[in-house]
Amino acid sequence: MNEPGRPPADAMTNPRADRVRDVAKLVGRSGRLKRRQFFAEGPQAVREALRAHRECLAAGGTPVVEALYATVECLKKFPEIMESASAPGSRLQVRIASDMVLAAMTDTVTPQGVVAVCNFVDVPLEEVLAAKPKLIAMLCRVQDPGNAGTVLRAADAAGADAVIFSSSSVDIYNPKAVRSTAGSLFHLPVVLGADVAQVVAAAKAAGVGILAADGYGQLNLDLLQDESAARSFDQEIPDSLYDLAEPTMWLFGNEAQGLAGEEKALADHRVAVPVYGAAESLNLGTAATVCLYASARAQRRLG
Amino acid sequence: MNEPGRPPADAMTNPRADRVRDVAKLVGRSGRLKRRQFFAEGPQAVREALRAHRECLAAGGTPVVEALYATVECLKKFPEIMESASAPGSRLQVRIASDMVLAAMTDTVTPQGVVAVCNFVDVPLEEVLAAKPKLIAMLCRVQDPGNAGTVLRAADAAGADAVIFSSSSVDIYNPKAVRSTAGSLFHLPVVLGADVAQVVAAAKAAGVGILAADGYGQLNLDLLQDESAARSFDQEIPDSLYDLAEPTMWLFGNEAQGLAGEEKALADHRVAVPVYGAAESLNLGTAATVCLYASARAQRRLG
Incomplete structure (x- = not known):
């Protein structure tokens, strides 16, 4: 030795x-x-x-x-x-x-x-869905290794049950991507090379709701968070939009173009992270973090 | 023409x-x-x-x-x-x-x-504080231009009133940093080369509370957000820890070492972003985004 x-x-x-x-x-x-x-x-x-x-x-x-x-x-x-x-x-x-x-x-x-x-540590989609996941991040056509690693690390921090990369995403085993995960690659199941439509169909069949992160989405994340807070104070929600405490898969798009129209169409809702200032948007890593933490908080508050 | x-x-x-x-x-x-x-x-x-x-x-x-x-x-x-x-x-x-x-x-x-x-577009600290800011991000000894730009962009998205860089931070006018801001450098006042202790003293004198983002902080950000949600439902908060709706300056530290002991000591509270999974922490950009958005939400809910 x-x-x-x-x-x-x-x-x-x-x-x-x-x-x-x-x-x-x-x-x-x-x-x-x-x-x-x-x-x-x-x-x-x-x-x-x-x-x-x-x-x-x-x-x-x-x-x-x-x-x-x-x-x-x-x-x-x-x-x-x-x-x-x-x-x-x-x-x-x-x-x-x-x-x-x-x-x-x-x-x-x-x-x-x-x-x-x-x-390689990636697993088949079936294994992820069989474990009754509550929170999944799916990255569609993400190109930058640093971004891919950052979102994986953020998903880990938010307690997500898996991260799924679409085909034509950057390879998460790229050395720069591995570095950006800061070890999170070894913490939670990762699925690679997945077809977005197939993943969404399988997730829906497993009872997982699909939210598309979209700066132009019709739903504001604040609304969903307010609903979630209201539930925790036993307020009635007459026209509930979506319960963030439900099992959820977030779809995140390419860093430059966001999600494609057909990817957005697969989701139950398109959700915008509120922008309070003059910025056009958040970058992929920070937007994904806000979305995943909103779900994590809602799921833990009621869990 | x-x-x-x-x-x-x-x-x-x-x-x-x-x-x-x-x-x-x-x-x-x-x-x-x-x-x-x-x-x-x-x-x-x-x-x-x-x-x-x-x-x-x-x-x-x-x-x-x-x-x-x-x-x-x-x-x-x-x-x-x-x-x-x-x-x-x-x-x-x-x-x-x-x-x-x-x-x-x-x-x-x-x-x-x-x-x-x-x-150069940076402004003196006095100008920022005279405008009665509600939300400020201060970066202490941040080294990576991409990180500096990402936090500035996130602060802009969160509707912050200013971003302050300590001396020995990376130069925000570095081309890579400018690129990472995605235009946010031109959206909100930026103060450069500031002394942390002086900024904190001046901010406190201007009625701004100081929160240090610190993975080992004694306060959990979830607690503060729960308090804030409770206030919005007119619940009584018997032992309020800190009201996120108050004017606040967040201190963020170096990407590898975080805030130094003497920097943390300047703050009213040291606040940890909750980590629900196995990750050791979030990276600087994502952690700062979660903190700034928590303040922004609380300030807008009651504003």
């Missing part, structure tokens, strides 16, 4: 070694698809990957982490990484590597001292 | 011309400080700059836009830019330029067809 502070004789120092090149291939999408693997870097993401790894193995599932590379300095500074990786049954060996090796593996100029090669 | 579709004989086509180099100097901070100018690019930002320009001149103020460069194609596609620039009293002349000239002026690989050279 490796111990921090005692780099083994076989520490990796050659940035041109085959094993290093193999990890580097995961920077590109085709390399990831070929091996159905990606990498997570940095202490926070790797910690969350290792936690998911242990939980998966304990539940009789497949391993999440396939290989772990770290500098001696990183393992000294974050001893919990070594602890977690060498816990009984983790089936992992930490390989000590130099900073130059880690830089060659990843696409970052300033490597963060630790890289975990992970198996 | 230039007309779209009829490029004048003196269209700018030389990317190495002195005038082009002069604009390009505004990509760097020292170049901006020297001339107290920055640039805004793209139809949306330029439209908002021109609107602010006309309003400023109409109010007897100084011009916002000093020079305007655009491709013929852009002026054809967005005729309102030419209209706005050539409105009576705008004192502006649109210079037609090639795509290569615009690329050489800005730091973008794909120029957006129009660039406005603008004078």
Whole structure:
């Protein structure tokens, strides 16, 4: 077993070694698809990957982490990484590597001292819907990896049960997207490459209401939140528009164009985040956060 | 007067011309400080700059836009830019330029067809406080230009009265920050290079409460929102913690470290955005949005 502070004789120092090149291939999408693997870097993401790894193995599932590379300095500074990786049954060996090796593996100029090669973690839609989800975020044709990661992280913070990416969305296993999730990629089920119409039909059949986030939507999110607050004070809602406490899937569109007409048409309601000032709109990440938190609050208030 | 579709004989086509180099100097901070100018690019930002320009001149103020460069194609596609620039009293002349000239002026690989050279728009703190603000966002040591712009845009959407950046924050006139504001930089007063302790003291003296956004804060934002909802149903709040409808300045910290101890100590309360899932926290932009929208909703519900 490796111990921090005692780099083994076989520490990796050659940035041109085959094993290093193999990890580097995961920077590109085709390399990831070929091996159905990606990498997570940095202490926070790797910690969350290792936690998911242990939980998966304990539940009789497949391993999440396939290989772990770290500098001696990183393992000294974050001893919990070594602890977690060498816990009984983790089936992992930490390989000590130099900073130059880690830089060659990843696409970052300033490597963060630790890289975990992970198996794809996405799940089929059926698995998500079978678990009776209360809150889902679906991203339609989102292009920017940072945005995709930000919404996934926000959905996690809002306690969402899953995040679904439509086909022609950016790949969430893109290194920049993984970084933006800050570990949330390992916290909640993710569905990839989904067809919006199929997902909406299946979600509706599972009793999940569909709200489209749309700056020009006919419903204002404030109205729905006011209704929800009124319910918590046992007020009667004569013409209820939509109960945010109900199981809900939010549809979020492309960062530049928003949702397409046919995507909006699939939803039960089109809901606008109120803009109180002169801004034309919020950006995707902030708008999605406001929507998801509105649902989370309503569901927890009455839950 | 230039007309779209009829490029004048003196269209700018030389990317190495002195005038082009002069604009390009505004990509760097020292170049901006020297001339107290920055640039805004793209139809949306330029439209908002021109609107602010006309309003400023109409109010007897100084011009916002000093020079305007655009491709013929852009002026054809967005005729309102030419209209706005050539409105009576705008004192502006649109210079037609090639795509290569615009690329050489800005730091973008794909120029957006129009660039406005603008004078600094920030204002002194006293001006902000004299206007009896109800909602202010203060960013302390924020480093990423995208984050700075995202929070400014979210503050604008939430109807905030001003955004204040502490000294040692990223320069909001940085081209990437300007892009992230999506025009909001021209919508609400911005104060730059401020000392946190001085701002807090002045805001308190002006009757503004201070809330520090802090993941480890002792107050949960949900509690404050529940109080606010209860007030709107005329419920009594026996031990009110803080009334979100009161004039409020939020303090937001550095994206990696959050607020420093001495910054938190300046606030009346430290408030945590609730995390319902497994995420450690929200990122700066999304956390700030949730906080500012909570205040905006409370202030508008009772306003």
